[in-house]
Amino acid sequence: MSVIVNEVRKGFYLDSVALMRLSAEISALAGIDDAVLMIGSPSNRQIMADAGLLNPDGEQAGPNDLVIALRADSDGNANRAIAHARKSLQGGSLKSSAEAALPRTLSSAQTQLPDANLALISTPGSHAAREARAALQRGLNVMIFSDNVSIADELSLKQQADNNGLIVMGPDCGTAIIGGVALAFANVVARGNTGVVAASGTGLQEFSVLLAKLGGGIQHAIGVGGRDLSDDIGAISTLKAIDLLAADPAVETLVLISKPPGKATADRVFEKLANTGKPVIACVFGLSQAELPNGIRHAGTIKAAAEMAGNATLNAADKATPQALADSLSAERTVISGLYTGGTLCTEAQRVLRSAGINVASNAPAPGADAQSPHQLIDLGADEYTMGKPHPMIEPSVREPALQQALTNPQTAVILIDVVLGYGAHPDPAQSVINTLAAGNPDRPLVIASVCGTDADPQDLATQSRKLRDAGVIVCACNADAAALTAQIVTHQST
C-alpha cells in the first residue's frame, strides 16, 4: 500500500545543495519509494502530481513554499521520513540557520560556551598569534595548531600565558589529549594515569597507542610545540605542563617526549621533573641516562618509554627473521629508504639505525646524520614537502611518487614507512601504500611498516595492519621495531 505524504513549509528557503542532500537522505530511508523537495511553483506541483507524489496538502503550496513530497510503503516509514526531514530542517528553522548561529568571533563563542577554558586555533599562521592573544586575554588556555608563527610571537604569547596562569600548547601543535578528550590529530586510547608532555606530535601519538597496547592509558597529553624546549623559548609551556601534571592526583607517571632541550633550559626542565614526586620517564632523543638527574628514567625509544610507563613488554608483531629477509634480497640491494609522515618517527628511526651503526641522511637530520650516506630517511611532513600540498597524514597519496621511486630503485633493500591512524588522519592510509605496491614490479625491495594506531581508531589498527600484510608488507609492532629490523637486515646484507 503506497502512502503519499506532503509537508509544506510556508515561506521557507533552502539552498540548492542542502535541498539535494536532504532529498537524497530521505529517498534512501527504508520504505521510501520516491521523495522530492521543491518549491511549490505551478510547474513543480505538476511535476510532483505526474510523479504520483502530490496530495491535497501539496496542492495548496505556493511558489514561496517548500514542499517535501514522498511516497512510502507504509504510514510508519512515511512518518519516520517526515520526522527525519523535520529534524534536519530543525523544527521549522532553516538548517543553515543553525550554521548561521555558529559563532564567528571568539566573543560570541565564549557567550555560547561560557565555561570553555581552551581555545584551539587553526588559522593561517600570520593570524594565529593575534587570535591566540585574544583568547589568552579572555582567560582561555590556547592550543595553536597553526604553524608559521614567529619565535617572537611564540615567546610573547607564552609569557603572557605564564603571567596569567594559563598555558599555550604549540605553535604547530597537532596533537593533544586533555582529560581524555582528543584534540586535533590524536588516537582513541583509554584514559589512564599517565601524563605526557610532548614537543612532538607523532611521538605523542606513538607513545599513547603503544601504552594503550600495553593496557595503560593517558590522563593528559600536553603538546608544547617543537620549539618550546629551545633556549629561545625557555620551555615556558613545558614547565607549566609539568606543574599541571604534578598537581593532578589522577596523574601517577609523567613522561617527557622531546628532542634535547637547549643547554640553558635543560637544567630547569629536568630539575622540575625530578622534583614532581612522581615517577618520570624522559624519552629525549640524543640524551643518555648519564645526562639526566636521579629520579628520571631514560628511555631511548618511544617503545621503551611506553614499556616503562605500562610496566609491560610489547610483543613483536612479526616473526620474520632478519637473516631470512636479507637472503631474499639480491646482492645489489643494500640501501634503506625511509618515507615518513611523522617527523618524530623519522627521528626515532634515525636514532635506532645509528645505534646499530648505520648513519643515514635526512631532510630532518637527527644528531649523527650523515648527509653523504646512501641511506635516506625523509620526513614528508616537513615544510618543504607540504608547501601548497596536503600533509601526507591527511592525504597519503602525496607519498606515492617517492614510494614508487624507491620501489624501482634496484639498490633499495628496505623501504621503511609509517602509517598513522587516528582522528584527522586519512580514512584508509594503508590503501595508498597497497595501490603503489600493486602497480609495481614483483621484484622489489622489502617494505617494512609500523602502524601507529589502535583498534578503536576510526581506521581500525587490525584492519590496516592486515591489509598491509596481505599486500606483502612486513608490519612491526612499533616504529622502533621496524627500524631495528631494518638495521638487522641491512647489516646481514652487508656481511
Place this chain on the structure above:
Amino acid sequence: MESCGALALQSLQHGTGEVLAVLASSVYLANPVGVLCLLPAASGAGPINLTGHYQRPTALVVGAQWQFSQQLLSIDQQAIANLQQTPVWQPAAHPNWTPARLRQTLIDASAALAELQCDAPLPAVTRILDRGALALGEWLAQHRAGTPGDPADAVTALIGCGDGLTPAGDDYLTGFLIALHSVDQHRAGQQLTAHLQNHVIQRTSRISAAHLLAACRGMASEYLHNFIYAVMANNRPALQSATDQLRSYGHSSGYYAARGAIDALTIIAE
C-alpha cells in the same frame, strides 16, 4: 564592502526591510522595492548582490528587521556592513561581435557547457526544460524572421520549474535574456520580458523572481556576463576563466544559465 549591485542599492535606499532567507553562505533581504543578496567577498558581483566582508550576526532569523542609513547596514540594530566607498556594480559594456565570430566560439562554448554539467535533474524537469527550450528557440527564430508571436505555454512552464533555490527553468531564462540583451536583441528581450512579468510572481519564488526580473533588465551575475562576452569576443582564455567562475555560481545555476545563453546565441548566430 566589495560591490553593491545597482538593484540592491535601490532596495537599500528604501531604508528598511526584513530578512527573507538565511542560507549557508548568503542572506536575502527584502522590502517592497526588491530583494538583495548579502554574500561574502569574492562571490561575484551582480545586480541584487551586496558582496564583501561583513559581520554576520549570530542567531540571524527570518523576519529580522534591517535598516540602511548613512551608508551603514544594520540588522536588528547590529551594524553589519559599511557601504562607504563601495562601488555600485552594473554589467560592463558588451564587446563587439559578428555572427561569424559567434559561430566560431559557440563550438567551444558548448564544450564549456559540458564541463559545467551537474547532476541530472528529475526526468520530468528535463522534459519541461527541453520542451521550453525548443519553444523559446522557435519563438526567437520567428521573432527574427519578422513574425513575432507570444511565447508558447511551454516557455511559461519554464518559470519556476526545477529544484533548487533558483529553479533550473528560471536560470535558463536568465541566460537566454542576458544573451539577448548582450547582442542588442532588445525588442525580443522586451517582448519576452513582458511575457515573463505577467507570470513570474505567480510561478516562482520571490528570490528567484528577483534574479529573473533583474535579467529582464539586462543584468545578472558578472560571471554570466563574462561567459557571454567571452563567447561574443571569441576569447578562449576568457571563456575558460568564465567557465571556471560559473562553476561556483550556485549548485547548477551556472550550467542552466550558460545553456540558455548558448541556445539564444546559437539562433542569433545563424
